[in-house]
């Protein structure tokens with residue numbers, strides 16, 4: 387029997403070490419930071435203090451190969467470790483596997499020249515710099531990158547970039563941005579019009595307008611103008627016209643990495659729901675004894691179970707070099723919605739306490755909302771899923787290739 391849902395003892399050991407680090411050191415430090423006001427400065431301080439400890443424990447860069455100072459975990463093991471790390475919001479930052487750096491590291495590893503890797507990837511891996519990914523623009527639908535208006539034009543040996551971006555997460559304080567710009571507007575295939583550039587953020591013309599205030603407050607999602615930004619020809623990441631492909635290659639694993647972290651958040655919310663329901667008494671019994679609340683638990687358990695299976699299956703496919711485009715679309719859609727639903731139910735069961743900021747649920751609910759629209763909105767993933775489902779059926783006469791290609 388080839389199907390085995392257990393991890394090797396080594397992977398389990400790492401997972402439990404991450405869990406222990408989160409519970410015994412990161413969570414208490416986070417509480418301390420919260421008590422001191424919980425602002426950005428407090429969080430950055432806590433991250434800075436605990437990063438050396440993560441390195442000392444060998445819990446650093448779980449997603450990167452050992453040559454780059456990482457733990458070299460295969461994707462399935464990474465799923466387990468990331469879910470543990472994300473149980474406290476600053477956990478992934480302390481392990482240096484947070485978005486967007488984690489996705490940018492993969493991208494540089496995959497597409498970077500040796501020179502680009504030494505200059506940009508090495509400091510990222512060593513925790514000496516941060517980065518951002520600058521694709522979305524306010525004027526056109528971010529869901530369709532073939533519409534991008536930012537232009538890069540060749541002027542002698544240099545490219546000149548002009549454009550307007552927003553929601554470039556982590557831009558303030560980042561050392562460089564991976565910018566997607568249109569270089570070949572006349573290319574016959576719309577997907578061959580864009581190119582990725584590495585742009586140093588201290589360059590003239592890189593103007594951060596503001597940190598966009600979101601429903602969850604300001605989280606360094608920046609609006610930026612690129613005004614006559616001049617970069618050398620060697621700033622292209624990957625190949626000219628390869629920006630769309632690079633985005634897709636980056637986004638597959640990055641979406642899965644989000645799902646892995648969301649599993650940790652869903653678990654945390656469901657644990658809070660279960661605990662609260664068993665201790666809150668109303669109308670003659672505990673909430674946990676009421677069918678309406680049990681249905682919330684059952685729905686959440688079922689959705690989380692499916693979420694975990696989807697994430698592990700996607701990770702398995704990635705780890706084994708199998709195509710996982712369809713699976714990651716379905717997983718991202720399902721896990722994001724499970725996150726939203728389960729956190730919302732946990733808020734409901736906590737009543738006014740859930741609506742207050744005395745528990746982490748309020749912040750989790752605000753953060754959960756973007757998961758359904760960023761990195762591919764629900765409807766875009768549904769559109770792609772339906773397309774690939776039809777393709778599988780039309781090509782093979784069976785839908786199996788469009789529903790995970792499982793052996794049943």
Ligand SMILES: Cc1cc2nc3c(=O)[nH]c(=O)nc-3n(C[C@H](O)[C@H](O)[C@H](O)COP(=O)(O)OP(=O)(O)OC[C@H]3O[C@@H](n4cnc5c(N)ncnc54)[C@H](O)[C@@H]3O)c2cc1C
Nearest residue numbers: 519520521522527528529553554555756759760761763765
């Ligand atoms: C917290 C957060 C962080 C982000 N970080 C980054 C970042 O670091 N870098 C970056 O470049 N971008 C980032 N983004 C932007 C994000 O990737 C975009 O929001 C996303 O691609 C959607 O683009 P849009 O906002 O322009 O929405 P639109 O493309 O305008 O879509 C709006 C809505 O239209 C519907 N829709 C769109 N297309 C279709 C379709 N084909 N069929 C049916 N319905 C459709 C969906 O309901 C969708 O939610 C971030 C966004 C958020 C909220």
